[in-house]
Amino acid sequence: MKASTSPLRAQLRAELQILARNGEQLLLTLIIPVMLLVFFGMTDVLPTGFDDHMDFLTPGVIALAIMSSSMVSLGIATGFERSYKVLKRLGVTPLGRPRWLIAKVITILVVQFIQLGVLIPVALLLDWQADDAQWLVAIGAVVTGSIAFAGLGLFIAGRLRAEVNLAAQNGLYLLLLLLGGMVIPFDKLPDPVAAVAKCLPSGALADVLREALANGGDRPATSWLVLGIWAVVTPVLTALTFRWE
């Protein structure tokens, strides 16, 4: 017999262990964003319309990284946990749903801390100038965006079978990467696509991050509103529709 640890700590430890064992999560949340940042940072081939293309690229890639950890990684893992009856089994322990959710949130925060801890130094190495960055506003944007994306990821994960959920999350990731206003500017997208992209959380998060980090937002007030709406609607939808089994 030994001294006790808390249920939350036990669950958090389990979440982090599972995350560390899933190499594809590392690819999705860290390697792809870093590769995009390095490639487009070094080649300057994106039609950004910015004097310094890094001012466009860095906030966009950070938005992409936030989406990958908050939505795709969380959504895929949760979908499989439903499928493997992990959630069902945890449901009859003293853990409880609030602590399960807190463990998930902390796990995402840990991942995002690592993501930002790698992406920002890489961007600085690629001559990104962060002198005028408003870091508190950027953190607010990351938090709001994380809530919106997590709500969306869990909404999908809570309704679909694990395999369909996997395909849906990856498909959405690719779609938003290309058409969501994160690495390709709105004005370079076809008008109807751009109109939709501006209403998506990806485009809104990238835009408010550009405003916060490089004073280059396209329409920051509207983007904050769009992001806020997503951050309210998707968690509510998830709470109403999520199936634990």
Place this chain on the structure above:
Amino acid sequence: MNGDLSPLNDPPSLSRIDRTEPTLVVEQLCVRYGDLLAVDNISFSARAGQVTAVLGPNGAGKTSTIEVCEGIRKASSGQVRVLGLDPVKDRRVLAKKMGVMLQDGGIYPSARAIDVVRQYCGLYASGRDKIAAPEELLDLVGLSERRLSPWRRLSGGEKQRLSLAMALAAQPQIIFLDEPTSGVDVNGRTTIRQIIRRLADQGATIILATHELDEAEKICDRVIIFDKGKVLVEGGLDDVRRARRVVRLRTVRPLDLTDMPDNLAGWLIEDAPCDYSIEDAPQGLIAALAVWLSERGIDVIELRTGMASLEDTFKKLTGGAP
């Protein structure tokens, strides 16, 4: 494998249990899925210190009933009390006293055995001075050598044993086991049965859903047989078997049942060539059968009267295989 079952020694929560009062009470329970009535107005109870087997063919309503008791599923109507608590309303309190083994799954495939058990020991740690030790639990279920193996690399039997270790992490007062020995080899079955028996002897209430009638016969004190959402019979193991008497007859050569007089042929059931049984035989039937066999010079290898086996009882009640 650890033979002394040390993690189960003197669990503090079990010493206070009253063995005279039912710890699980199910009254007029109904579970409905759309138009399907999966559980149809059933009532039964279970006590501490006993292993209660829940038997029934697939789709009989066993798992639905157990999941209502565990608080996983809501009852459509009726009442369930587990350790005096409502499984849904008092979920938080009950979860600390209840161990659960699902029929399958419940573990992330990449999670290592030791990490899973450590996680579950931690989940039950809140507010306690002591928790079960993960390494001892793994040793108890015979998985010490597989402690670093991820769940997906474990055999079917090893997965079941790991799932049992997770249930034991709760140091439970009541434990629900859904097919605990499914896919487990002979040695593993013996270990699991020992653990279950030991837990019951210490005062835990064990609810065991199983298809393995042989297993139920070996370790259970009480039996509840389900079919089509209803409880067909409930009682002590011997009471259930004793309710039906069976005569077994084995002959050296097969009998021609068409040649038999009507008063005999209608009673004889051919279980296998040269192997027959007669259930609830009326007075005089066995004597008449003995005379008939003697007249035809048919040698008898065995003719004995006894209690029906649980399997016989089960087949008779449900009309099929478990």
